Amino acid sequence: MKTFPTRAALISFALTTALLPAKEAAPAAPAVAPTPANPALEAKRTEQETLATENKLEAERLTQATHAMRAEVTRLKLERELMTEKLAMETAKRQAALQQELSKMDAEKEKITREGELSKARADKLANDLKTVQTEAALEITRLQNDIAQIETAEKRARFADAKPVFLKNPLKENGILVVSDRRIPLNGLITTGTADFITSRIQYWNNKDRELPIFIVIDACPGGSVMAGYRILKAMESSDAPVHVVVKSFAASMAAAITTLAKESYAYPNAVILHHQISSVVTAQLNLTQQREFHEESQRWWVRLGTPIADKMGVTTDELIKKMYARSSSGDWSEFGEQAKDLKWVNHIVNGIDETSFTKNPDSVEPAKAAQPVALTEEVDASGKPFIWLPRLNPQDVYFLYNSDSYYRMR
16 A cells, blocks of 8 residues: 655655755766775765665655645546536536426416416406496396386376365355365264364364364264263364364264354255254163262253253254254154254355365375274174174263164163
């Protein structure tokens, strides 16, 4: 195995050789004749030659070592260059592969971009198509809705008459036609507390709206009812600033007849029937004679309050009025048609016709009003098959002033 001199040996050799060449380079002396030997000098010369030989040998060794080191350095440089080339090659390969991958990714990206743009274009087209369809549908719906609205509006408009209510301070025309405005209050069926609430609240409302134009209480058919409820209606009529006119179309009896007769202005058809009689009550409880007398006296007090004004308007006394009632019928029910009722001052005017100007809406299209006339009482049938209605309970001190010839109204 080769051994190489150490760095220190190399430096020592270099220093030594640096001093020796001058002696070696000297030209060889010409041969001279041998001189007697000087042992000391010969020894030094021999030593010098030995050292020179050793120096040459050492130089050769150094040269060989240097050549080996240079060869090793050259080999290492070559190996380094080889490794560098290999690394460069690997790097180039990786860069090439990366570049290829990037190219593929760019191509894929470009492809995806193109597909995305294509998809977006398709989506935009579909959206535009959808908007177009929606717009067309909306236009069609709008057109149909307009058609429906026109039809509904036309139908609604057709429910109303072209005329408007007519308001006259003097509603009776010279031709005998009574013009009734929408300031009308119906009074039909049994007069109860609910009926009085219904009528008196409306009298007050129409007064608050206008205190000069007349208010009309229109009676189609009313058999009478509670004295207290009827009296409330009469007092509301009397205290009304707006004149209250009562109109009888068919039948007004008992308390309804009193309301008609005591009105400041009243009207009736010629064939309308107005019926007056005394206060009549049905006693269902068992009363002793004293109680019967007290009940009679209470009824008599009410009759004075109602019968006296009627008799006064007729120009007779209450006793004369009672005699006339029973002179007409044994039951005391005195009924007359419109013309005779006018002669008796039960009604002020006989009309040839009634112009209901408030009916400007088709009656068939009118929904039942929530605050309409009080709900009618329920009709029942007794054991004999005869229909009847139970009368509602009266307030204390109240009596019925009611025409009930066939006992249709009954008390429990």
